[in-house]
Amino acid sequence: MxxxxxxxxxxxxxxxxxxxxxxxxxxxxxxxxxxxxxxxxxxxxxxxxxxxxxxxxxxxxxxxxxxxxxxxxxxxxxxxxxxxxxxxxxxxxxxxxxxxxxxxxxxxxxxxxxxxxxxxxxxKMMPGIDRPAIAAMWPTRKGESIVLDVGASIGAEARNLVEMAIMGSAMARIVFDIERPTVGLLNVGVEEIKGVEQVKEAGRLLREADLPDLHYAGFVEGDDIGRGTTDVVVTEGFAGNIALKTAEGTAKQIGEYLRAAITRSLMARIGYLFARGAFRALRDKMDPRRVNGGVFLGLDGVVVKSHGGTDALGFASAIDVAYDMVKYELLAKISRALAGRAGAAEPAADAAPAGEG
Structure with missing residues (x-):
């Protein structure tokens, strides 16, 4: 049977x-x-x-x-x-x-x-996690990456960044089906001497820990997100939310430029007819509905946030994300990764909560 x-x-x-x-x-x-x-x-x-x-x-x-x-x-x-x-x-x-x-x-x-x-x-929070983080799927030249935190809390100590690296890599193993995702810390430069102390300390902790479930690739800069330099990009919520909103605004701006360009003249319209397959592929690649659904990592349960202004296709994508997180046991993967963590800093005080509204 x-x-x-x-x-x-x-x-x-x-x-x-x-x-x-x-x-x-x-x-x-x-x-x-x-x-x-x-x-x-x-x-x-x-x-x-x-x-x-x-x-x-x-x-x-x-x-x-x-x-x-x-x-x-x-x-x-x-x-x-x-x-x-x-x-x-x-x-x-x-x-x-x-x-x-x-x-x-x-x-x-x-x-x-x-x-x-x-x-x-x-x-409540999972044992061993100080604060939650919102993880978002990010379209890249290579496919997609996971970026966190994109707005759950403001500021982060080194320990929090390490926790986010662990949680983000657990999600990446599910979404991308890879055993050891690459993780980068968002910084103002790739050199180890650059950046604020919390980021530099987090980098040191990740290097020394050499965790089995992720490969720490070092610091990455803002343009590395779109390049897909690493599978996971870790930052605190203030910078992450600004990066997310900037990317969304830029995508809309490019779309408006393209619409204006292809309707400017008769020749432009004719050119569009020959290139509409390429334009359709570009539209699909930049469609935020297809990567809708931010996962609240660190909670003792799976919660997914859909964009408030999305349509049915976008909301279905958010349900798909929740389904995958359950089906492929996100919480269990995070728990196992935390159990194998070594050399992390002492717990830090909670950061300021996410912005009102």
Whole structure:
């Protein structure tokens, strides 16, 4: 008799993001189509969810709806959201489903600060990790890299950077299917004498530790991210968030330049007809929806943040990320890597929380 397929249950904050159920539900359906062993639990206002789900009757048996009256606003301060939405909001209950073992992962497109604060409060941190980090997939010339932290907290001690290197490499082993990912520390130069003391100390610790699950490749600069110089790029949240927003803005700027150029004249339009295959490939490569989904690493549970303004394709991509993190045992890989760590610095005090809103 064949062994039954293990169902992967993922909880979704159906009210999160700019569009709520109108994006979350069709995004969930796309993910259900791709993963036959997936079941989703939707938390939010039941009438709105049911209205969207009625458009996809074939998937009703693989969807559970849990009604909540409260939704965290994209403009709520994290402390306000925690105080007013704790226990009752769609965001909190989607996270709590992971804590209770009712779901293996949570996905939300809601308020980033609120999601981080609630996740940390509800799930707590993994043993051996001082603070969480948001890990994002980053398109590169070679394919993709993982960059963290892109905004979970501001500032980082050397120990925190080492922890991020360990967590990022565990995620890279899942996403890229490589045994020993390369890891670089983002710095103002590749020379060992450059940079702030925390980064230089983290580099020393990683070199001396020579961890079996990652290869420390040294310092990398900003342009190395797009080159794909390493599989994982580690930085603190302030610099990481600026780098992320700069890259997103640059991609949009290039797209606008291209649209303006190909509509400027008749010859440009004719040229576009011959080159539209190349333009389509470029558009797909730069499409942020295809790499949507930042993983909150360091929590004792899997939480994935989707971009708030994404569409159904983008939200489905975030569910795909959560699915892979569960299916290929992210938390277990991080725990094993932490157990093998040597020579790390003493725990540092918590950094300032992520920006409000």
């Amino acid at each position: 064949a062994e039954a397929t293990r169902v992967v249950r993922i909880s979704l904050d159906a009210m999160g993001g700019d569009f709520g159920p109108s994006v979350v539900v069709p995004g969930a359906v796309r993910a259900l189509e791709r993963h036959p062993d997936l079941h989703v639990v939707l938390f939010g206002r039941a009438p709105e969810i049911e209205a969207e789900l009625s458009k996809f009757p074939a998937f009703g048996e693989r969807v559970t709806i849990r009604h909540t009256d409260i939704a965290v606003s994209m403009t709520d301060k994290p402390s306000q959201a925690l105080r007013q939405g704790r226990y009752k909001s769609s965001m909190w209950q989607a996270i709590e489903a992971v804590k209770k073992g009712e779901a293996a992962a949570c996905v939300s497109a809601g308020n980033t600060g609120a999601l981080m604060v609630m996740s940390r409060f509800c799930l």
